[in-house]
Amino acid sequence: MTEYTEAELEAAHEQLIDNDLGDDGLRTDGGAVGADDQNAPIVVKIGGARAVNPEDALADVAHLVANGEDVVVVHGGSTAVDDTLERLGEDPEYVETPGGVVGRFTDETTMEVFEMVLPGKLNTDLVAGLQNQGVNAVGLSGADGKLLTGPRKSAVKVVEDGRKKIKRGDHSGKIEAVNDDLLSTLLAGSYVPVVTVPMLAEESSGEGTATEFTPVNADADRAAAAVAGALGGELVVLTDVEGVYEDPEDSDSLIESVGTPAELDAAEDAAEGFMTKKVMAAVEALEGGAASVTVADANNRDPITAARTGHGTTFE
C-alpha cells in the first residue's frame, strides 16, 4: 500500500542517517535511547497548538515506519475546538479549580463540537496527510474498540467570583484502561494507528443496571501517556519549546535528563503553565509502563528522531 519506491525509501533512510541535527553534532543514527528496545512501539504525541506544523513530524513518522518501527500517533486539538465553537457562535467555557488549575468545562454542545473537530476533521486530515507520506494510517478515537476507557467525571469543583461551587454536566473522564489489543492488531497488520480523544466513559445508572458508555473529553497528553504505558513504548511528546527548562526565561537551562526522584522533583518544580501537564503525563506514562518519555520541540528537523537522539527532556 505504500507510495514509496524501494529506491526512495533507501534514499530517505540514508539521508536520515547522514543528517546532522546541527548545534551539537549529534547524529540521528538511533544512538542513546531506543537502541535496547528497537521493538518497543514509538508513541508520538503531536501538538494541537496553532504554532506547530505537523508536516515534519508526519514525514519523520514515515522514516520510522520505513525503518520497520511500530509507530502510534496521538493528537489533541483544543484550539481547533475553540475555533469551531466560535464559528458556531458559542463561547468556549473555561473554569478554575480551587487549586488554581484552569480547564475546559465540556457541556453537551462543546462535546458535540469536540467529536466533530477531533475524530472528525483533525483526525481525517492527519490520516490523509500520513497517507500522502506513504504511511498506511488508521484513525481511532477512544470510543473505537473501547480504546480509552475509565470513569466519567460529570461534576467538577470550581471557583467563580471567589466562591467554590459544584458544577454539573461536565463531559469529561479519566482514562484508566487502554485496549492495547486493538493497537497491536493494527500494528501487526502494518497499519499506523492515529489516536485521539474523546475517551469512552463508563457510568452506571445506579440500580444494578448495565454500564452506560458516553464519549467524553480527556487530555490528549494523558491519552498519549496511557497508550505508551499500555504498549510499554517510548513516548515522544512534541510541543513548541525544546523541553522542560530549569528557568523558563533562560533558554540555556534545558533539563536534558530526568532519571532520579530528585531530578523529577526538580522538573516538577521547574515546569510552568502547560508544561506542568507534560511533566504530569510523563510521570503517568512511566508509572504505566512506558520505556521512556521525551518532551521535545516539534519544530526540529525530523523532530521524532531528534527527540530520540538527545534533543529535549528525557524522563526514564
Place this chain on the structure above:
Amino acid sequence: MTEYTEAELEAAHEQLIDNDLGDDGLRTDGGAVGADDQNAPIVVKIGGARAVNPEDALADVAHLVANGEDVVVVHGGSTAVDDTLERLGEDPEYVETPGGVVGRFTDETTMEVFEMVLPGKLNTDLVAGLQNQGVNAVGLSGADGKLLTGPRKSAVKVVEDGRKKIKRGDHSGKIEAVNDDLLSTLLAGSYVPVVTVPMLAEESSGEGTATEFTPVNADADRAAAAVAGALGGELVVLTDVEGVYEDPEDSDSLIESVGTPAELDAAEDAAEGFMTKKVMAAVEALEGGAASVTVADANNRDPITAARTGHGTTFE
C-alpha cells in the same frame, strides 16, 4: 469486552427466534437468505435520513454478532451535514446535471463540515451506541487504511438558469477499490467496523509526481455496495420505506425479489427519486461480488433480521 451476560444473550437470541414479524407470519429463524453463506459478512447500510432511528438496527447488529455473524455497518448522514452547514451560516449547494440528476456540490467548506459530521460526530455516536449494545465497534472513514479509494472528480457538468456549465472545485470521487484487508483484520479480531465516507481520492499532479490523496465526498449507498462487493457479503440497505415498489403510490406493489434481467429492468423503471440510487447501488454491489442485496425498512422490528428473512426487495 461485551456488556451482555451469557443469560441475557441467550434470552435475546430466544426472543429473536420466537419473534413473529407480524403481517405475514414469517419467523426470523434465518430461513431463505443467508442459510447457504453463514460465513459471508453482513454489510448493513443504515440511513442518514432524519426519519430513521438507528437504535433498533444497532440492537439487531448486537443479535447478529452474538450469533457469530461478521457484521460491517456503513452509514451516511447528508441531512446532518446540511444542518451543520446551516448552523455555520453556510448554504448547502445542490446542482443539477444536464441529465436531471440533483447532487451536492462539495466545496472546501462543505468538505470540512463533511469530515466533522460523518467520521466525527455521527460515527463516534454510532460507535458509542453500538458499545452500549455490547458490540465492540471500530469507526472508519474511507481515508483510514485507504479503505475506500478511487479517482477524484473535481469538475462537474451542471445546468444553471438553463445553461450548461463546467463547475470546478468539487470534492467528490468515485470509489474503485476497497481495502478489504483492513476490514478482515478487524473482523478477525472480533471488532465490528463502522464505515463512513469521505473516501480517499487519488490525484496525480501531472508531471510524473507522486499521487496525492484527498478526502472527498462519495455516496454512502455506493460505499456500502463497494464494501459488500469486496467482502462477497450480504448487503442490507435500510431505508424509510419497505423496499422498491412497482407503483410508489400503491403500498401493495412491493417488489419482493429481483433475480432476472427483466426483473431488474422493471425495478430500475419503477424506482423513483432517492430509490434510484438504492437500485443503482444494488446493481453495483452484485456486479462487485456481493452475495445478495436487500433494500428494506429500518422501522421494522429487528430490521436487519427482517430484511434477511423476506421483508423488503431482494436482489440476487
Place this chain on the structure above:
Amino acid sequence: MTECVECGADVTLHDNAEVGEILDCTTCGAELELVERNPPVLQRAPELEEDWGE
C-alpha cells in the same frame, strides 16, 4: 442559618448563596454543598479530583 450535616454546628449562608455553592463548615471543616435554597438544604459535597480533560 442552617446546620452542618457532619457535626451539627451552625453554618452561615450568604444572602445570595446559590444552589451548587460549597460552604466550608468553620467548626469541623467539612465541605457542604447547598442543594436547595428555600429552605436551605446542605449535604456533604462530593469528593472530586482537581483535574480536567483537554
Place this chain on the structure above:
Amino acid sequence: MTECVECGADVTLHDNAEVGEILDCTTCGAELELVERNPPVLQRAPELEEDWGE
C-alpha cells in the same frame, strides 16, 4: 462569434456567456467550454460522468 475547435464551424456566443459555460457546436455536435471571455477562447469540454457523491 468564434470557431469550433473540432470542426472549424462558426459558434455563436450569447452576449452574457460566462467562463465555464458549455456551448454545443451546431455543426458537429461537440461540447465546447468557454475558457476565456475576451477575446473568447473555446476548448473541448472535459468528458464528465453524470453522478455525484452523498
